[in-house]
Amino acid sequence: MNRIKDIRQTDILIVGAGIAGLSAAIEAVKGGRVVLAHKGSPNISSTQLAQGGIAVVMDKTDRPALHCRDTLYAGAGLCSKKAVRILVNEGMARVKEMLEMGVFFDRDDSGLLLGQEAAHSRRRILHAGDSTGAEIERGLWQYLQKNNQGNLTIYSPAQCLQLLIERGRCHGGIFLQDGQQFAVLARQTILATGGYVQIFKYNTNLSGLSGDGIALAYRAGAKIRDMEFVQFHPTSLYDLRPHESQFLISEAVRGEGAVLRNVLRRRFMPDYHPSAELAPRDVVTRAIVAEMRKTNSDHVLLDFTTSAINIPARFPSIYRQCQDLRINVAKDLVPVVPAAHYSMGGIATDIHGRTNIRGLLACGECASTGVHGANRLASNSLLEGLVFGRRAAAAALKDRTGEKAFAGNIDGVKINNSANIRAAIQEIMWKYAGIIRAKAGLTKAREKLQKLPDSSPEENNLLLCAKLCVRGALRRRESRGAHYRTDYPRRKWLGRSNLQNIMRSTSRADNF
């Protein structure tokens, strides 16, 4: 492979421009030159799709200790208390700053409006209609573009193909833009590349999000943690038309009084949990699967008619999407089905976003900071990106001095342009390693994934993430949070699951 001649330099390289990457960039430009690279033009991120809102203590009757308690409860014993305390406490300050930066949330004459979501003991969800993430992304981009002190360079659409590692230290990455490869040498590299739920056939993410950061970090020798924990959202729109990803029906809808019914129109959630429709997501998801099996159906129904609020005003995108399917939420029941939605597992970091590789940090959905444990509390992920993106940048600024420059030659990455294994990965994972798991299926998934051929960088990354998920799921002989095994239905204490690529190959180190 040809040597790369186009080599660019920066202090801090940030890969990804969702809430985590933007939050990191806003902090990093205060102290050094920053390259912010992302895949899309416009951006491809989960942030822009986020509907329900961002959880934060704002109400007089609420307290950080309550938000902390709710988060730990949803996390099913696997959260890091320290990380959760940081999330809820620093979250309040970060959200206030975000308001000052010009991000708008819904309010009335008495102030900001707070929504209710599952497993939150108080109303604490700030929202902008049902397009909260798009408003946050808009506001943060705008602020960053006006407040970067000339320290910001943006590359987009630019895809990070590989990290540059020399003697156990990260020195930046290799990118692909307009068919050309170039390298960015950086004193510190922050990955903010989002999640890996694209490994499942039914998922709510954009197809460009393929677990890249996690795969790149794994190949570079970073510790990857808890990959078996994938949150399946109970309610995505059941839509038989061809589409890129499942359209989400936010939990906030149930928070506002909508109820779930099986196809026989019977409300079932009170049979499964005292909090009924507002039980933790894993409980609602499994209840839906059980009801679909009982009624021999491939969906259940969401009944908005029990909600007292004005649906078109509060949830305009959901209302429009249903209208497209000729569903009038004021009188019709909406067919819904669970879909893979959020990655709890990822690159293991400390509370500053540092990984086990010097010069490499991670934040947002690609990271495993310990705040979500075995199950994310609704609307905590935007908050995590905001809080830990900022922390990662602060740590990167602190660590950037005194590090030796990269001395090696940089070879380009060999690219296979065939892209034909995505559908196979997604089928295998949905069928054998999805919402309800057992050893036989997981073993089958492992065998089938092993047989898939080499493919494009994105698909190889997906494949690697799928293998890591299956490996974690096989190892975890218990049921906890979002990971449910019929052969080990009870909770046992097995701790966190660490996966590390001891081969430290920078290419396709996928066989284990």
Ligand SMILES: Cc1cc2nc3c(=O)[nH]c(=O)nc-3n(C[C@H](O)[C@H](O)[C@H](O)COP(=O)(O)OP(=O)(O)OC[C@H]3O[C@@H](n4cnc5c(N)ncnc54)[C@H](O)[C@@H]3O)c2cc1C
């Ligand atoms: C439909 C939907 C609704 C949601 N609703 C909510 C909600 O209401 N509240 C909540 O808290 N959370 C919600 N979530 C989850 C939340 O949106 C995400 O967890 C969060 O936005 C992740 O932010 P992030 O910055 O880590 O990653 P993302 O926002 O996904 O951004 C990833 C970035 O990395 C870039 N990237 C990826 N790979 C590469 C590469 N190889 N090279 C260069 N760039 C790369 C992408 O282009 C993008 O810029 C929702 C998610 C979805 C999908």
